[in-house]
Amino acid sequence: MPKFELKKTEIKKEDGFISYADFARTALNNTPQSGFSIDEMRKRMRILDILDKEKLGFEEMDLNNEDIKILKSSVSSMKWGVIHKDIIAFCDAVEKLGGE
Structure with a gap:
């Protein structure tokens, strides 16, 4: 089973730093534009x-x-509110995941 490393970024939040786990949750x-099906x-x-x-x-x-597949789809359709190198690195890491 592939592993996805949940790296720490340089982006600060109240209680530390944002991680790839935070980006994934977001x-x-x-x-999606059409909403969620069940x-x-x-x-x-x-x-x-x-x-x-x-x-x-x-x-x-x-x-x-x-x-x-779901994570890749979610990340590829995401519109980010800021420009940051860590967001690009996260998206690149998700894109490189196997599983297809």
Whole structure:
């Protein structure tokens, strides 16, 4: 099963620094233009549950092929509100994940 490293970024938040886990949560919670189907909600919630259950911050996350597909789709459709090199690095890391 592929592992996705949840790196720490240079972007500060109140209690430390933003991680790739934070970026993943943001992308997965981002509403598609057409909204969420129940099936899409379930698929995204599976990944969010992994992030939340394990309280993942700066570790690695195990993803199956379906999870990778959903994460890639969520990240590729995300419109970011700021320009930052760490966001680009995160998107590049997601794109390089196997699973197709």
